[in-house]
Amino acid sequence: MARDFVLPDLGEGLTEAEIRQVLVREGEVVREDAPLLEVETDKATVEIPSPMGGRVEKIHVRPGQTVKVGQVLVSFGDGAAAPGKQAADTLAPARKLAPEGPAVVADSGRPRQAAPAQTAAPARREGPVPATPSTRRLARELGVDLRLVNGSGPGGRVTDNDVRAATGAATTAPSSAPSPTSPSGRAPAASPPAVAKPLARVGVEPPPLPRFEQWGPIERQPLSHLRRTIAERMTLSATLIPHVTHFDRADITDLDALIRRKLEAGKARGVTLTLTSFLLKAVALSLGEHPHFNASLDPAAGELIVKRYVHLGVAVATERGLIVPVIRDVDQKPLLELQRELGALAQRVRDGKATLEDLRGGTFTVTNIGALGGTGAIPIINYPEVAILGVARGREEPVVRDGAIVPRLLLPVSLTFDHRVADGADGARFASAIVRRLEHPDELLLGL
Amino acid sequence: MGDLVREVDVAVIGGGPGGYAAAFRCADLGLEAVVVDAGKRLGGACLFEGCIPSKALLHVAAVLGEAERAKEFGVDFGEPRISLDPLRKWKSERVVGKLARGLASVARGKSVEVVGGRAVFEDSRGVRVEGDEPQKIRFKHAIVATGSSPSPLFGVELSGDRLMDSTAALEIPDVPERLLVIGGGYIGLELGQVYAALGSAVTLVEMTDGLLPGVDRDLVQPLARRCEKAFAAIHLSTRISDLRAAGDGVQVRIGADSATFDRVLVAVGRRPQTAGLGLEVTRARLTDRGFIEVDERGRTADPHVWAVGDVTGEPMLAHRALRQGKVVAEAIAGRPAAFDNVVVPAVVFTDPEVAWCGVTEDQASAAGRAIKVAKFPWAASGRAATLGRADGLTKLIVDPPTGRVLGVGIVGPGAGELIAEGALAVETAMLAEDLALTIHAHPTLSETLMEAAETLLREEGKPR
Numbered sequence: 001m002a003r004d005f006v007l008p009d010l011g012e013g014l015t016e017a018e019i020r021q022v023l024v025r026e027g028e029v030v031r032e033d034a035p036l037l038e039v040e041t042d043k044a045t046v047e048i049p050s051p052m053g054g055r056v057e058k059i060h061v062r063p064g065q066t067v068k069v070g071q072v073l074v075s076f077g078d079g080a081a082a083p084g085k086q087a088a089d090t091l092a093p094a095r096k097l098a099p100e101g102p103a104v105v106a107d108s109g110r111p112r113q114a115a116p117a118q119t120a121a122p123a124r125r126e127g128p129v130p131a132t133p134s135t136r137r138l139a140r141e142l143g144v145d146l147r148l149v150n151g152s153g154p155g156g157r158v159t160d161n162d163v164r165a166a167t168g169a170a171t172t173a174p175s176s177a178p179s180p181t182s183p184s185g186r187a188p189a190a191s192p193p194a195v196a197k198p199l200a201r202v203g204v205e206p207p208p209l210p211r212f213e214q215w216g217p218i219e220r221q222p223l224s225h226l227r228r229t230i231a232e233r234m235t236l237s238a239t240l241i242p243h244v245t246h247f248d249r250a251d252i253t254d255l256d257a258l259i260r261r262k263l264e265a266g267k268a269r270g271v272t273l274t275l276t277s278f279l280l281k282a283v284a285l286s287l288g289e290h291p292h293f294n295a296s297l298d299p300a301a302g303e304l305i306v307k308r309y310v311h312l313g314v315a316v317a318t319e320r321g322l323i324v325p326v327i328r329d330v331d332q333k334p335l336l337e338l339q340r341e342l343g344a345l346a347q348r349v350r351d352g353k354a355t356l357e358d359l360r361g362g363t364f365t366v367t368n369i370g371a372l373g374g375t376g377a378i379p380i381i382n383y384p385e386v387a388i389l390g391v392a393r394g395r396e397e398p399v400v401r402d403g404a405i406v407p408r409l410l411l412p413v414s415l416t417f418d419h420r421v422a423d424g425a426d427g428a429r430f431a432s433a434i435v436r437r438l439e440h441p442d443e444l445l446l447g448l
Numbered sequence: 449m450g451d452l453v454r455e456v457d458v459a460v461i462g463g464g465p466g467g468y469a470a471a472f473r474c475a476d477l478g479l480e481a482v483v484v485d486a487g488k489r490l491g492g493a494c495l496f497e498g499c500i501p502s503k504a505l506l507h508v509a510a511v512l513g514e515a516e517r518a519k520e521f522g523v524d525f526g527e528p529r530i531s532l533d534p535l536r537k538w539k540s541e542r543v544v545g546k547l548a549r550g551l552a553s554v555a556r557g558k559s560v561e562v563v564g565g566r567a568v569f570e571d572s573r574g575v576r577v578e579g580d581e582p583q584k585i586r587f588k589h590a591i592v593a594t595g596s597s598p599s600p601l602f603g604v605e606l607s608g609d610r611l612m613d614s615t616a617a618l619e620i621p622d623v624p625e626r627l628l629v630i631g632g633g634y635i636g637l638e639l640g641q642v643y644a645a646l647g648s649a650v651t652l653v654e655m656t657d658g659l660l661p662g663v664d665r666d667l668v669q670p671l672a673r674r675c676e677k678a679f680a681a682i683h684l685s686t687r688i689s690d691l692r693a694a695g696d697g698v699q700v701r702i703g704a705d706s707a708t709f710d711r712v713l714v715a716v717g718r719r720p721q722t723a724g725l726g727l728e729v730t731r732a733r734l735t736d737r738g739f740i741e742v743d744e745r746g747r748t749a750d751p752h753v754w755a756v757g758d759v760t761g762e763p764m765l766a767h768r769a770l771r772q773g774k775v776v777a778e779a780i781a782g783r784p785a786a787f788d789n790v791v792v793p794a795v796v797f798t799d800p801e802v803a804w805c806g807v808t809e810d811q812a813s814a815a816g817r818a819i820k821v822a823k824f825p826w827a828a829s830g831r832a833a834t835l836g837r838a839d840g841l842t843k844l845i846v847d848p849p850t851g852r853v854l855g856v857g858i859v860g861p862g863a864g865e866l867i868a869e870g871a872l873a874v875e876t877a878m879l880a881e882d883l884a885l886t887i888h889a890h891p892t893l894s895e896t897l898m899e900a901a902e903t904l905l906r907e908e909g910k911p912r
Contacts, residue, residue, distance in 0.1 A: 155852040
């Protein structure tokens with residue numbers, strides 16, 4: 001009797017994924033938890049482990065194919081070690097994708113216990129999930145599928161905290177305007193095979209394109225899944241949010257000197273100090289004073305959802321496109337720890353090893369295009385956040401100080417925010433708070 | 449045509465519990481809602497020909513029963529004299545009328561207008577109102593809440609007032625000497641008991657092999673015993689045939705025998721009222737039983753058409769409709785609402801009352817689901833003894849590995865009120881242990897829930 005393994009509910013409104021690689025062959029006998037497939041969602045590339053041990057009878061998908069939640073991926077043949085009579089249930093969630101998976105940090109800041117893997121997960125029966133009606137409502141409001149949440153309450157009851165821990169604000173790649181990673185000359189051939197599909201439309205109907213062939217030869221290149229996602233999200237954000245940008249410059253001469261002075265000391269502890277970690281810290285502390293920039297607008301309810309946690313997204317350029325991993329509780333972490341986490345996270349993202357959890361739950365995004373030059377950029381807000389900070393390359397410039405011209409290191413910053421949520425004066429004050437901290441690293445280090 | 453055309457956010461079709469709950473919640477959420485009701489009133493079958501009048505009459509029956517039983521402890525009120533006019537007046541004015549005026553005043557307070565007439569869909573965005581106040585209503589969303597009506601007896605052509613449905617029987621046209629009740633479900637039993645208490649010799653015929661089909665037998669047994677005493681006869685696994693007028697009465701074949709009755713009450717169930725609504729011009733779909741198909745938010749296959757209450761399926765109960773009405777209103781207002789309720793408690797308001805919620809023993813065994821059952825017979829309840837009613841039973845259906853309460857069943861006086869705690873326990877996924885460790889006031893019947901839970905802990909050797 002063959003048993004089918006379907007694409008599990010990926011949570012967070014994700015309804016489809018692209019198969020990147022099939023890691024097993026038909027006829028192969030696999031262990032439970034052995035990697036089965038690699039899929040790319042809007043948010044990450046993840047390996048899906050086998051929900052059971054047994055012989056792979058049929059593989060229903062091929063690389064490049066887009067599959068929907070619930071679609072059969074692989075069928076297992078007879079002799080599959082049935083995990084008890086709950087087989088149908090344990091088949092459902094691929095743990096790596098399940099929101100309760102490892103690396104979730106509860107809103108209290110207390111590290112949440114990694115779901116004790118598959119064994120202890122209560123077998124989900126058909127029918128109602130044990131939770132109070134108010135918890136079920138909370139789950140609906142936060143868009144959490146209760147069936148995928150492990151209940152920590154008595155008798156396996158799902159609590160409000162379980163639901164909150166399973167959520168995270170929807171995050172995907174935002175972009176500073178010109179994507180630095182895809183200069184026009186680069187051939188997209190390096191990316192995996194992609195299938196051309198229309199973009200989801202937001203609001204305005206795009207007019208038909210002219211026939212470019214009449215002016216010369218053209219080539220049609222399908223967008224990768226990630227490219228398409230970025231395009232859709234950017235269109236959504238740019239269409240929906242009235243963007244306004246405030247520019248400023250921070251004198252980081254002292255901060256730069258501090259970083260250079262402590263570079264060796266940092267290396268001795270295994271971390272390379274960069275401006276970004278200080279930038280994150282300055283933003284996190286400033287958000288504490290300006291919480292409405294650490295928020296999301298709920299236009300349907302007419303409410304601003306202010307988040308009492310500071311999880312910062314950091315735009316990272318990768319070969320595939322821009323990805324925004326999230327560092328949690330930035331306001332509460334010491335700088336060295338922040339720097340270490342940042343380095344490891346960026347590496348995971350560049351290696352394509354980031355988990356879904358690495359990529360969601362952000363409350364505010366920072367994008368640093370300094371390494372690639374330029375004098376400034378106006379990034380697009382990472383929807384549904386309400387603001388994004390862009391920084392360009394710091395340059396030594398002549399500055400008049402006490403009547404004399406002195407060389408100082410100036411960092412151009414731009415704060416782009418949702419004008420529905422805040423006005424120009426609010427933006428100026430928030431940007432000044434960040435600049436002040438960058439200019440006074442001693443205060444920054446003291447957490448002031 | 450010079451038809452009046454009005455535009456509203458939400459048109460609610462039917463003024464019953466589902467309809468008025470939806471309209472009121474729409475108003476609370478800032479949506480303009482209009483209710484179209486054939487009787488130009490709010491309350492529906494529940495208030496005018498169902499729950500409320502039947503409970504008023506059952507209260508009368510209970511008073512008569514208590515007065516009779518009072519002889520046991522030395523109090524004799526003498527033979528009761530029943531005057532139907534004051535009884536009807538009390539029921540329709542002091543009970544039904546008062547509640548109807550209350551609903552009308554809430555509607556005024558919320559600016560919910562009630563239009564008199566029958567609504568017929570013209571397309572997915574508009575209805576035509578036929579009848580008292582003809583007009584056209586264009587809406588962004590329509591909520592169908594037209595409820596249900598008593599099913600007629602299949603194959604019976606007999607007409608005339610000798611043959612009553614539940615609506616007619618609640619009017620108490622008289623107290624027939626001999627009453628035949630066809631159907632041993634909750635309506636037949638409730639009204640059978642009313643008429644028996646008023647003095648009718650009641651004969652009840654049920655097609656299946658037991659009263660209250662679908663309910664666990666141990667819960668039905670105390671009620672069945674009481675009915676056996678109060679009724680002239682109960683025929684199970686029996687069909688009636690050859691119903692015909694005979695003089696002032698009705699002659700009928702019950703199984704192989706023939707009998708004559710003064711009146712016949714047909715209580716063979718209710719069916720959804722969807723005919724004549726013109727739903728076919730919308731994209732809404734019906735099941736083969738005539739129910740409107742809705743998703744968990746209450747939306748039909750037509751994005752502008754929603755439905756709540758009896759028209760959406762079983763169980764056809766007012767409290768389910770009330771919740772659905774609120775869910776649909778919130779969903780229309782863009783909130784993430786869903787009818788995700790685990791339990792819809794059911795109550796039979798007979799004497800003794802039978803109430804249950806969640807998983808029943810029969811359902812579990814039919815589904816092959818492992819359960820634990822904890823029973824507490826009321827013979828051991830102090831409160832039941834003081835009431836002279838030791839024939840009740842409280843039982844819990846529990847999930848063996850987790851100890852979660854999956855279902856509760858109660859039979860006995862007041863079961864309809866007691867089931868609320870059971871519904872709360874199941875809906876909130878409470879453990880039997882939680883019930884056992886919660887102090888219940890003594891001496892009350894509510895202790896039986898705690899006691900039933902304690903028997904489980906005892907079995908498991910847990911402290912209690």
